[in-house]
Structure formats: structure tokens, C-alpha cells
Amino acid sequence: MLDYNPVTGQKGQCVIAGRGAVAIYLALKNISQYGKCVIVPANICYAAVFPIIYAGYTPLFCDVNPADGNVSLRIIKDSYNDSVAAAIIPHMYGNPVSDMCAIKSFFLQKGVKLIEDCASLMTNRSGSYRPGTVGDYVIYSTGYSKTVDIGIGGLLFSVSADLEDAEKEERSLNPYQECIGDEWRIFSKIYRTIRNNGQNSLIVKGIYKSFEKNLKDLLIYSINDKYKNDILNNISRLDEIIVLRENKYNLYLEHLKDSDCGYSIYKFEDGAVPWRFNMLVREETNRAFIEYCLRYGLPVSDWYPCVTPIFGIYDSFDDAMWHENHIVNFPLLIPDEEIIRICRVIKGYKEKK
Incomplete structure (x- = not known):
């Protein structure tokens, strides 16, 4: 275990x-407050929700700000109840949650643990605050498409919590196998097919339950x-990677x-590390685009x-759905010529319209 x-x-x-x-x-x-609830945004990656269930908790979904996909203090206050033990608050798309410090203060009053999800915002820089220094627990990912992408890996950090048992738990888990990547790609294809063809049938509900x-x-x-040494070696290149992403x-x-x-280009705040190039496309033309x-x-x-x-919740999260129906994005870490071609094709669509 690292001491930093x-x-x-x-x-x-x-x-x-x-x-x-x-x-x-x-x-x-x-x-270790099993049986309680964990607040989590409705538009977070599904891979962040399954661990809530596997750890013995129930996910309590909340809405998001439609324009940036992040949560706010108002949303958190509206979602909180006495069954909540923790909350996972992600910096969506590498964009810092503007209310993160206020959310932390609210949770301190309620005795709720804040898990600051920096999976898409690995940074050592500061905007209005320094991401990765607010949560009771901070998590990172070095998996596919993350700030530092080596296809595998993550970090759990805490200033205040004793993570000795967490380290023992990590070492007791079944070891990673190369076939996992192939199986995960199959799962992703199944999910995308279902999502693009309707999610409300009995068959789909059964598949989701499985x-x-x-x-x-x-x-x-x-x-x-x-793998652990590879993760640390790649994180040592973080400054270089952030500059590349910004360029x-x-x-x-x-x-x-x-x-x-x-259409509107997604707005990143101070301290952001862009995950992809995001656009908000009008709902009525999003699919055609x-x-x-x-x-x-x-x-x-x-x-x-x-x-x-996926988790059997069909309640209406109006702003998360608005965001889903407008967000479109393109990769950053590709050749400059491809970025220029993407832009040319997008402008061609506007000309056709």
C-alpha cells in the first residue's frame, strides 16, 4: 500500500x-454500512453501479444538471434520505463538479461518506478547488478511455480512512484473466444493442437482471x-498526457x-481535463446526426x-434523459489529421441541412 x-x-x-x-x-x-443506500447519478457508467450491489448496498439514483451531466448541491439535497450511507459523485467527462466542496459539507452534517469519483478526471491541477482532495474516499481509473489509459487499473485513496482491510480485500479477490477484456466487449455490444432498440420489454428486463x-x-x-507498477509508471506521465489532451x-x-x-459545444470549467470532445445536439436531430x-x-x-x-429503475430522471438525448462526443487521442477530418465532416452535415 502506498502512503500517498x-x-x-x-x-x-x-x-x-x-x-x-x-x-x-x-x-x-x-x-461497512451494509444494507444502506448509496447516492449515484443516473447517467454514471454502469460499471460504477454494479459494485454498489456487490458490496451489499442499494443504489439510490439521482438526477443531474442537463447541460454538463454533473450533480449539484440542490440535486443531492433533494435525493438524500436517512437510509443513505455514502454517495459516489463523479466528475463527468473530466469536468469538475462545481458544488463538490458544498456537497462534502452537507454530507459531513449528515454522516454520509463522500466517494469522489475521479475516474474521468485524473489531475494534479486546481480550478476553484483541487479535484481528488475533497472526498472521504477518492477513486481513479486507468482503464479504457480514461485520462491515463492503459486498459486496466484503478486507485483507492483516503486521507482519513484506514485502508489496511481494503488492501487485504483486494489481494483476496479472484485474479484478473486476459479473457475478461473479450467478455466485457461482448457485454458492451449486448447493452448497446438493447439500448438502441428499447429497454422496456419483459425479455430485456430479464436480460438486465442476469x-x-x-x-x-x-x-x-x-x-x-x-500491472500495479505499470499503473504507477503511466501516472508519472500525467502532466504530459494532460497537455496532449488539451492540445x-x-x-x-x-x-x-x-x-x-x-449546435452547442459542451463547456468545460476551470480545472477540467477533457475526456472527449463533447457536443450537445438537438434531440430531434441527434439520431440523424x-x-x-x-x-x-x-x-x-x-x-x-x-x-x-439496467437496475430495474424506470423512474423519470428528466434532466439525465435530456442529457442522454443531446450528448455526442468524439475521441481526443487520435491523429491530428483525423480530428480535422471529423470537423470537416461535421461542418458538411450543417451545410447539407
């Missing part, structure tokens, strides 16, 4: 884990010391303005969706 946060340099205890989901699982096991029963070994596992994002901005594409991009071979995504149906 390798991202921020802050003193504390840090466990290197197999992925961000494992870090969440270990944090909740360490909190996910909960069968995914634990794909999400919760230990990794060997070689790639700015290249999009050089070639694509709101006035060019006819994505299909147009796919016809031209663009690597387009509409991540992150509202994931509550």
Missing part, C-alpha cells in the same frame, strides 16, 4: 486496484504487481465553432446514457 496519492501527492493511504469499479467496491466494503448475477467476476478482481481538444475548437456546426457521422466512418459516441433501466 500518486496523482496529487497528498499524504494518506492508497490501494492500487484492478479498475475503478474495484476501488468503489473496496471503499464501500471499508465503510447482468447483475453474472458480471461480478468481470468487474471485481485483483491484479498482480506487474487535441483545442484543435477541435480551432476547426469547429458553435456557428459552424449549428449520429447516423450521418457513422456513414462517414467517424468514431462518434453518445456516452453517457441514463443507466437506471
Whole structure:
């Protein structure tokens, strides 16, 4: 176990884990208030929700700000009840949650543990505050498409909590196997197919229920010391990677303005590390725009969706659904020529319209 946060340099205890989901699982096991609820945004990655269930808690979904996909203090206050033991608050798309410090103060009053989810915002920089230094627990990911992407790995850090039992728990988990990546890709294809074709049938509900029963070994596992050393070595390049991401994002901005594409470009706040290049496309043209991009071979995504149906929750999270129906994004860590081509194709769509 490390005695510091390798991202921020802050003193504390840090466990290197197999992925961000494992870090969440270990944090909740360490909190050990089984049977209680964990607040989590409706549009968080589903891989962050399954560990809540596997650790012995119930997810309590909340809505988000429609424009940026993050939560606010108002949303958290509206969602809180006495059954809540913890909350997972992610910095969506690498964009810092503006109310994070206020949320922490609210949770201190209520005795709720804040798990600050920095899976998409690995940074040692500060905006209005320093991400990764607010939560009672902080989790990171070095998995696919994250700030530092090596395809595997995560961190659990805390200034105040004793993580000795969490480290023992991590080492007791089933070891990572290479086939897990292949099986996870199959799962992702199944989920996308279901999501794109309706999620409310009895068959789909049954499939979703089977996910909960069968995914634990794909999400919760230990990794060997070689992987752990690789994670630390790659995190040591964080400054270089952040600059690269910012340069790639700015290249999009050089070639694509709101006035060019006819839609709004997602706004990042001070202290952000862009995850992808995000756009908010009008709901009535969103699907047609994505299909147009796919016809031209663009690597387009509409991540992150509202994931509550996977967990049998069909309540209306109006703002999370608004966000799902508008968000479109493109990768950053690709050749400059491809970014320029993407921008040219997007502007061509506007001209056709």
C-alpha cells in the first residue's frame, strides 16, 4: 500500500486496484454500512453501479444538471434520505463538479461518506478547488478511455480512512484473466444493442437482471504487481498526457465553432481535463446526426446514457434523459489529421441541412 496519492501527492493511504469499479467496491466494503443506500447519478457508467450491489448496498439514483451531466448541491439535497450511507459523485467527462466542496459539507452534517469519483478526471491541477482532495474516499481509473489509459487499473485513496482491510480485500479477490477484456466487449455490444432498440420489454428486463448475477467476476478482481507498477509508471506521465489532451481538444475548437456546426459545444470549467470532445445536439436531430457521422466512418459516441433501466429503475430522471438525448462526443487521442477530418465532416452535415 502506498502512503500517498500518486496523482496529487497528498499524504494518506492508497490501494492500487484492478479498475475503478474495484476501488468503489473496496471503499464501500471499508465503510461497512451494509444494507444502506448509496447516492449515484443516473447517467454514471454502469460499471460504477454494479459494485454498489456487490458490496451489499442499494443504489439510490439521482438526477443531474442537463447541460454538463454533473450533480449539484440542490440535486443531492433533494435525493438524500436517512437510509443513505455514502454517495459516489463523479466528475463527468473530466469536468469538475462545481458544488463538490458544498456537497462534502452537507454530507459531513449528515454522516454520509463522500466517494469522489475521479475516474474521468485524473489531475494534479486546481480550478476553484483541487479535484481528488475533497472526498472521504477518492477513486481513479486507468482503464479504457480514461485520462491515463492503459486498459486496466484503478486507485483507492483516503486521507482519513484506514485502508489496511481494503488492501487485504483486494489481494483476496479472484485474479484478473486476459479473457475478461473479450467478455466485457461482448457485454458492451449486448447493452448497446438493447439500448438502441428499447429497454422496456419483459425479455430485456430479464436480460438486465442476469447482468447483475453474472458480471461480478468481470468487474471485481485483483491484479498482480506487474500491472500495479505499470499503473504507477503511466501516472508519472500525467502532466504530459494532460497537455496532449488539451492540445487535441483545442484543435477541435480551432476547426469547429458553435456557428459552424449549428449546435452547442459542451463547456468545460476551470480545472477540467477533457475526456472527449463533447457536443450537445438537438434531440430531434441527434439520431440523424449520429447516423450521418457513422456513414462517414467517424468514431462518434453518445456516452453517457441514463443507466437506471439496467437496475430495474424506470423512474423519470428528466434532466439525465435530456442529457442522454443531446450528448455526442468524439475521441481526443487520435491523429491530428483525423480530428480535422471529423470537423470537416461535421461542418458538411450543417451545410447539407
